[in-house]
Amino acid sequence: MSDVAPFALFIGAAMSVTAFPVLARILTDRNMLRTEVGGLALASGAVDDVIAWTLLAGVVAIGAGGGDVPWQTLLAVPYTLLMFLVVRPLLRRLASARERAGRLTPSILAVMLVGLLLSCWVTEAIGVHAIFGAFLFGAVMPRAGGEALRHETLERLEQVSVLLLLPVFFVIAGLRVDLSTLDGRGLLDLALILAVAITGKFVGAYAGARLNRISPRRSGALATLMNTRGLTEIVILTVGVQLGILNDTLFSMMVVMALVTTVMAGPLLAVIYPNRLVEQDAAEQQRAALGVPQAYRVLAIVPPGAAAAPLVDLAAGVAARRDPAEVILSRVLPYPSARVEVGTGLSGDLVAMTASMAELAELAEPVRRAGPSAPVFARFSADPAAEMSAQVDATQPDVLVVTADQDGYQALRRDIGTSLVTVVAPLPATWAGVFVRASADADGEAAVRIGADLAAAHGVDLVVDAGGRPPRRLTYIVQELGNGVAFGSTAPPSALVVGTGEAAGTHLLVRARRDAPAKSGLPTAPPMPAPA
Numbered sequence: 001m002s003d004v005a006p007f008a009l010f011i012g013a014a015m016s017v018t019a020f021p022v023l024a025r026i027l028t029d030r031n032m033l034r035t036e037v038g039g040l041a042l043a044s045g046a047v048d049d050v051i052a053w054t055l056l057a058g059v060v061a062i063g064a065g066g067g068d069v070p071w072q073t074l075l076a077v078p079y080t081l082l083m084f085l086v087v088r089p090l091l092r093r094l095a096s097a098r099e100r101a102g103r104l105t106p107s108i109l110a111v112m113l114v115g116l117l118l119s120c121w122v123t124e125a126i127g128v129h130a131i132f133g134a135f136l137f138g139a140v141m142p143r144a145g146g147e148a149l150r151h152e153t154l155e156r157l158e159q160v161s162v163l164l165l166l167p168v169f170f171v172i173a174g175l176r177v178d179l180s181t182l183d184g185r186g187l188l189d190l191a192l193i194l195a196v197a198i199t200g201k202f203v204g205a206y207a208g209a210r211l212n213r214i215s216p217r218r219s220g221a222l223a224t225l226m227n228t229r230g231l232t233e234i235v236i237l238t239v240g241v242q243l244g245i246l247n248d249t250l251f252s253m254m255v256v257m258a259l260v261t262t263v264m265a266g267p268l269l270a271v272i273y274p275n276r277l278v279e280q281d282a283a284e285q286q287r288a289a290l291g292v293p294q295a296y297r298v299l300a301i302v303p304p305g306a307a308a309a310p311l312v313d314l315a316a317g318v319a320a321r322r323d324p325a326e327v328i329l330s331r332v333l334p335y336p337s338a339r340v341e342v343g344t345g346l347s348g349d350l351v352a353m354t355a356s357m358a359e360l361a362e363l364a365e366p367v368r369r370a371g372p373s374a375p376v377f378a379r380f381s382a383d384p385a386a387e388m389s390a391q392v393d394a395t396q397p398d399v400l401v402v403t404a405d406q407d408g409y410q411a412l413r414r415d416i417g418t419s420l421v422t423v424v425a426p427l428p429a430t431w432a433g434v435f436v437r438a439s440a441d442a443d444g445e446a447a448v449r450i451g452a453d454l455a456a457a458h459g460v461d462l463v464v465d466a467g468g469r470p471p472r473r474l475t476y477i478v479q480e481l482g483n484g485v486a487f488g489s490t491a492p493p494s495a496l497v498v499g500t501g502e503a504a505g506t507h508l509l510v511r512a513r514r515d516a517p518a519k520s521g522l523p524t525a526p527p528m529p530a531p532a
Contacts (some may be wrong), residue, residue, distance in 0.1 A: 001095050001113065009059045009247045015197050017052040019044045019230030022262060026225065030269070035281040035381060037218050037273065041225040044205070044397055047472065048226065053135055056119045057234060060129045060243060073127040080136065087115070088140040095146040104152035111326035112153055129239055173234055177252040190253045196262075197257050201227045218281075221273035228265045228365060233258035244511060283394035295373070296322035301388060301395035301406055302331050302360060310427040312363045314508075316370060317420065317457035318450060324374040327362045328395055332384045334407060385415075398513075399450070415516040419446055425507045433460045433492030437499040437506070440471040445510035446475055451498045452485060463488040463495070 023045045032038035043396040052153050062072040075230050098108055117139050123133035141150055173486045182190065209219035237254050240246040245253065256383060300315035312329060319325040332355060356378040364374035381387035383409025392400060392412075400416065402409060403423045413420065436451040438444035446466055455462040478485050491505070499506040 019232040022230035295324040295326040320457035385411035432494040435491035442512040448509035
């Protein structure tokens with residue numbers, strides 16, 4: 001009985017584990033991080049991993065003690081408390097030192113490595129495998145302010161771990177795999193292992209998702225994702241061999257199971273949850289996040305850096321006179337060219353995403369105080385133009401505000417039909433007036449209305465240059481807009497210059513909606529009667 005308990009617990013842990021790094025990479029490569037299924041898979045995978053590793057720690061302690069828990073293993077509890085209550089604050093100070101230095105210095109890296117090795121030594125000494133010391137050291141790393149430290153540490157270590165240690169580990173594990181001795185009984189055992197591993201995780205995850213009223217197809221996608229095991233499984237199996245819980249034959253069959261369940265995830269996911277459903281769910285989730293369905297909506301593609309705040313102020317000014325109004329702040333982040341290949345594979349991406357979301361949330365606060373709702377979105381994309389076009393389709397904005405140097409802008413300008421406001425030059429810090437160079441077409445009318453919105457929002461006058469005698473249509477619009485709007489050919493000092501074509505000194509280019517008139521906002525002037 002003493003041998004059965006460690007074996008049963010170990011097999012349970014090995015069957016239930018989900019390889020979080022593999023899961024995260026699949027979600028990233030398939031752009032599923034922005035869907036409900038992707039979020040649920042990440043959360044479920046994280047919880048699954050914590051429970052499985054905790055269970056494995058107990059199995060290791062029991063196995064090392066020959067079926068009984070040795071007394072020194074009880075020290076794991078105070079050691080865990082020590083790590084969270086003492087070591088974690090120290091690591092937070094280490095993260096602050098990295099922030100002050102602006103980079104990961106050799107001395108900070110040395111402290112990290114010493115702490116990691118000491119944690120491994122302590123857990124090994126108290127009868128828990130050294131791998132749990134490393135796991136615990138990573139778990140106590142502070143999240144707030146510590147992501148940059150984690151990511152840079154992984155970047156430094158991946159040169160050795162990925163190029164040297166990981167191949168050596170795979171070679172050693174692979175040399176243990178020997179399927180040549182499997183007879184008919186062994187093949188039957190392998191089939192049973194595969195059946196239990198696949199159906200156990202799939203049915204459990206699927207049933208849990210369906211009980212929470214997730215659709216059958218999305219439940220199937222979640223169950224498929226939870227079946228990935230990968231490198232994490234092989235690490236656990238290696239621990240089992242070291243403890244004598246698994247023999248070489250069973251180890252070989254379990255490795256095959258890990259490989260099969262990981263390899264099958266991609267093709268099965270493509271059938272159950274194809275890319276068209278991923279894009280559809282992402283669009284639905286984005287629409288669900290919008291505050292007021294019938295609001296006058298301005299979508300602002302916010303660039304990083306100093307240009308962000310002026311562009312958000314511009315977008316808020318366009319929506320200021322509408323009620324209800326909504327200003328959507330969005331940022332499209334290109335995938336980094338260099339990715340960390342160890343850990344979750346998402347550390348650097350999460351740093352960039354967290355920083356962008358925090359910046360957008362800060363920029364949205366003044367907009368919300370002024371009245372409009374201001375949801376924020378940040379997305380990674382290998383094709384910025386396609387991502388921005390998808391956002392336009394999902395949100396259906398009345399006006400899109402974007403900078404001319406945004407990645408994919410030219411394709412976006414060509415493909416979308418909504419009203420477009422393009423920032424072509426740095427905006428003035430303060431506006432003493434708004435000057436519109438208006439053409440005698442729909443673009444000119446749109447430019448005048450955008451200029452009027454911005455002038456009203458900043459409490460300045462609007463001057464419209466119609467290039468000589470203004471068309472009757474523009475005359476009617478200027479009269480409609482009321483006080484503070486006049487025709488003229490000279491821009492006020494420190495004016496925001498709005499135009500419909502390239503010209504020196506122009507800050508904004510305006511293009512009218514190509515498909516349909518705006519849903520709301522200032523009333524559209526009726527058509528002028530034909531001249532007698």
